[in-house]
Amino acid sequence: MQALFDAFGLNLPLLLAQIVNFGIVLVALTYFLYKPINKVLTERQQKIAQGVEDAERAAKKLATADSVAASKVHEAEEEAEGIVVSAREEATSQKSRIVKEAEARAAQVAADAEARAKETAAKALRDSEKEVARLAVLAAEKILRHPEKAA
Amino acid sequence: MKGGIHVELKATVLGHFLGLPITNSLLMTWLVMAILILFAYFFSRNIKLVPGKLQAGIEMAIGGAYDYVAQTFESDELAKRFFPLIASIFLLVFVSNELEFFPGVGSIGFFQPGSGGVLTPLLRAPTADLNLTLALAFISFFTIEITGLATLGFFKYAGKYVNVTSPVGFAVGLIEFISNLGRLISFSFRLFGNIFAGEVMILVAGFFLPYVLPAPLMAFEMFIGLIQAIVFAMLTLFFIKLAIAEPHGSH
Numbered sequence: 001m002q003a004l005f006d007a008f009g010l011n012l013p014l015l016l017a018q019i020v021n022f023g024i025v026l027v028a029l030t031y032f033l034y035k036p037i038n039k040v041l042t043e044r045q046q047k048i049a050q051g052v053e054d055a056e057r058a059a060k061k062l063a064t065a066d067s068v069a070a071s072k073v074h075e076a077e078e079e080a081e082g083i084v085v086s087a088r089e090e091a092t093s094q095k096s097r098i099v100k101e102a103e104a105r106a107a108q109v110a111a112d113a114e115a116r117a118k119e120t121a122a123k124a125l126r127d128s129e130k131e132v133a134r135l136a137v138l139a140a141e142k143i144l145r146h147p148e149k150a151a
Numbered sequence: 152m153k154g155g156i157h158v159e160l161k162a163t164v165l166g167h168f169l170g171l172p173i174t175n176s177l178l179m180t181w182l183v184m185a186i187l188i189l190f191a192y193f194f195s196r197n198i199k200l201v202p203g204k205l206q207a208g209i210e211m212a213i214g215g216a217y218d219y220v221a222q223t224f225e226s227d228e229l230a231k232r233f234f235p236l237i238a239s240i241f242l243l244v245f246v247s248n249e250l251e252f253f254p255g256v257g258s259i260g261f262f263q264p265g266s267g268g269v270l271t272p273l274l275r276a277p278t279a280d281l282n283l284t285l286a287l288a289f290i291s292f293f294t295i296e297i298t299g300l301a302t303l304g305f306f307k308y309a310g311k312y313v314n315v316t317s318p319v320g321f322a323v324g325l326i327e328f329i330s331n332l333g334r335l336i337s338f339s340f341r342l343f344g345n346i347f348a349g350e351v352m353i354l355v356a357g358f359f360l361p362y363v364l365p366a367p368l369m370a371f372e373m374f375i376g377l378i379q380a381i382v383f384a385m386l387t388l389f390f391i392k393l394a395i396a397e398p399h400g401s402h
Contacts, residue, residue: 014171015289017282018287024184028188030239032188034217034234037213043200047200
């Protein structure tokens with residue numbers, strides 16, 4: 001057995017030294033390589049999961065925002081339509097009122113003018129009757145004063 | 152080419168320090184450790200949430216390996232516990248194997264007095280020394296057995312190997328016991344044999360045709376180095392998985 005060990009250079013202190021060497025490599029690599037890598041991989045995984053979650057949430061928010069915007073636009077359109085309709089109605093009513101008023105005023109003006117014309121005519125008639133009467137009186141007076149001239 | 156091909160089955164002792172023989176493969180092990188640990192240290196200081204190319208590549212490799220381990224265990228907790236061990240086995244063996252043919256490894260050395268003109272290399276692939284492969288085999292073996300014991304409990308785990316309900320069951324238990332012990336040998340000699348044989352093959356090829364032939368063989372040996380690192384780590388993973396599985400017939 002010893003001859004076999006000698007042939008391969010087997011030696012207990014050396015064997016133990018190599019076991020210790022491997023132990024050192026194991027501890028050092030665990031501390032410097034495996035743990036940091038595991039940590040950074042986990043960290044990145046979490047970050048990516050967070051990113052995906054955020055993106056999903058943003059997409060959802062965008063969808064709701066879109067629908068809200070659409071409903072708002074729809075509402076606004078309806079409201080605008082209502083405003084136009086009521087404005088048109090008001091305009092029509094205003095128009096008819098204005099036309100009625102204008103007609104009424106026109107009628108009034110026409111009536112006034114007629115009344116004034118009638119009055120003027122009556123006054124003229126009265127004036128002319130008075131004049132005729134006066135001229136008649138003048139003529140009668142003249143005849144009575146100078147009957148010869150009249151004949 | 153004085154002395155022809157010189158093949159050394161064991162690592163050469165360069166000197167002693169506090170009773171510990173310092174071999175050229177131990178020196179190389181320290182070099183590999185230094186490379187791994189320094190790289191990991193500077194890497195860990197520059198980790199960012201938004202990775203660069205290097206970080207992305209390493210993250211993909213480590214994360215992918217971790218996912219594979221978790222998938223095999225079907226448990227994240229077990230994967231967390233055993234992944235460092237499996238990954239460290241792979242990295243240590245892999246870097247050792249890949250550095251095997253770097254210029255300077257095996258070629259820079261000195262002449263010891265009385266060696267008869269044979270170069271004593273300063274560096275030797277750690278996995279071409281049975282000490283390291285056996286050390287890893289022991290670590291893997293005890294991890295497997297202790298995990299099995301701790302997970303299943305002593306009697307249930309021992310029941311996998313000592314089964315007196317039937318003669319066939321007894322034989323199967325015995326075979327399983329011996330094959331478990333045999334893992335110590337298969338783990339250590341598989342890795343050692345592959346890497347050492349590669350070195351010898353390159354040496355022989357270099358003896359025939361020193362300028363062209365070794366290059367494709369070196370590329371192939373680097374591939375073998377990757378495969379052997381994967382095999383060692385994966386077998387550890389699968390044996391742990393087997394050890395924590397319920398014994399046959401109890402489900």
